[in-house]
Amino acid sequence: xxxxxxxxxxxxxxxxxxxxxxxxxxxxxxxxxxxxxxxxxxxxxxxxxxxxxxxxxxxxxxxxxxxxxxxxxxxxxxxxxxxxxxxxxxxxxxxxxxxxxxxxxxxxxxxxxxxxxxxxxxxxxxxxxxxxxxxxxxxxxxxxxxxxxxxxxxxxxxxxxxxxxxxxxxxxxxxxxxxxxxxxxxxxxxxxxxxxxxxxxxxxxxxxxxxxxxxxxxxxxxxxxxxxxxxxxxxxxxxxxxxxxxxxxxxxxxxxxxxxxxxxxxx
Numbered sequence: 001x002x003x004x005x006x007x008x009x010x011x012x013x014x015x016x017x018x019x020x021x022x023x024x025x026x027x028x029x030x031x032x033x034x035x036x037x038x039x040x041x042x043x044x045x046x047x048x049x050x051x052x053x054x055x056x057x058x059x060x061x062x063x064x065x066x067x068x069x070x071x072x073x074x075x076x077x078x079x080x081x082x083x084x085x086x087x088x089x090x091x092x093x094x095x096x097x098x099x100x101x102x103x104x105x106x107x108x109x110x111x112x113x114x115x116x117x118x119x120x121x122x123x124x125x126x127x128x129x130x131x132x133x134x135x136x137x138x139x140x141x142x143x144x145x146x147x148x149x150x151x152x153x154x155x156x157x158x159x160x161x162x163x164x165x166x167x168x169x170x171x172x173x174x175x176x177x178x179x180x181x182x183x184x185x186x187x188x189x190x191x192x193x194x195x196x197x198x199x200x201x202x203x204x205x206x207x208x209x210x211x212x213x214x215x216x217x218x219x220x221x222x223x224x225x226x227x228x229x230x231x232x233x234x235x236x237x238x239x240x241x242x243x244x245x246x247x248x249x250x251x252x253x254x255x256x257x258x259x260x261x262x263x264x265x266x267x
Contacts, residue, residue: 004039004048008105015107015133015168016041017070019063021100023050028096030079042067050100055079059100066102073102108133109198109256110168113151114186115177116143119203122245123174124150130249137164137186138177158182161189172199172252174232180208184215191220199255201232201248209266229255231264 004020011018018041023032032051039047040063050059055077066073077098108131113120116138124147127134134151138144144153156164167173173190175183183202190200204212209230216225233247234254247264254261 004037007039007047011041012105012107013133015110015170017067017107018105019067020103020105021050021059021063022103023098024074024101025099026096027098028079030096030098032096032098038063040064040067051098055098062100063102066104070104070106072104075100075102110135110171111252112137112167112171112173114138114156114173114175114183116140116147116153117176117178118241119176119244119248120174121147122241123248125242126245126249135167139182158185161185162192165189165193165195167195167197169196170198171195172256173197173201174248174252175200175202176232180204184212187212187216188219191216191223191225197227199229199252200227201229201251203232203244204230206231206266213266229263229265231266233264235262235264 008018008020018039021038021040023034023036026032026034030051032055036050037048038050038059040060042064046060050056058077062073062075077100079096079098110133111127112135113123114137116136120136124134124136128150135154136144136147136151137154137156139156139158141155144155147153154164175186177183177186187200187202190197202212212230213225216223229251232251233244234251236243236247236250238244238247251261251263
């Protein structure tokens, strides 16, 4: 049992969604005991058991469906051919009934910050209060040392960026290094990967943002950039690193939750 909870913690930390199916009630004859559990993640072998047989087959199918739907559910199963309203037959011969609670568990979102300068540090300050896994990237070791207690750190090699960019699919990316050229190197390398990102934001003025988009259309003529946000952030006002960081995190939250807000980005 403790292994399941350990695995749940690992999955949440790694950003993976999962589902915990638990037997919460048993009536009559059944191989299932109250408290039996199975943990499911898409594409992975399930952990635990809920009695085996056709019931477990039904639970597996329902769990994978609910992971895709990101929802919870409660289902009563009849362990024979008979069933009444709100029950599903498991087509077994035990004769009892089992109630399964399906609990969807959302993994933490991943944010990858490129640039451990003023804005990067301000982002870390705000993000420590939110459910995100944060990774800080920079090519300056001394800057990364200042962030090591608040985020995982990755030292960048500008001569081999692609080797450093092993980010989980669905991550949010913020690019705010000390150099516009370095920013674009990172951005171009990101679009050279086959990773699907939820959000990619890059610090820029309106004029610089237009230059970035022109360069991207030149380098990737057949690519769409719907997940790119530049200038980055929402129109909240303020120019300090803390205020800029707040507008960036607000934009990420809005994108994550499909909210209509006043973005600074240009089309």
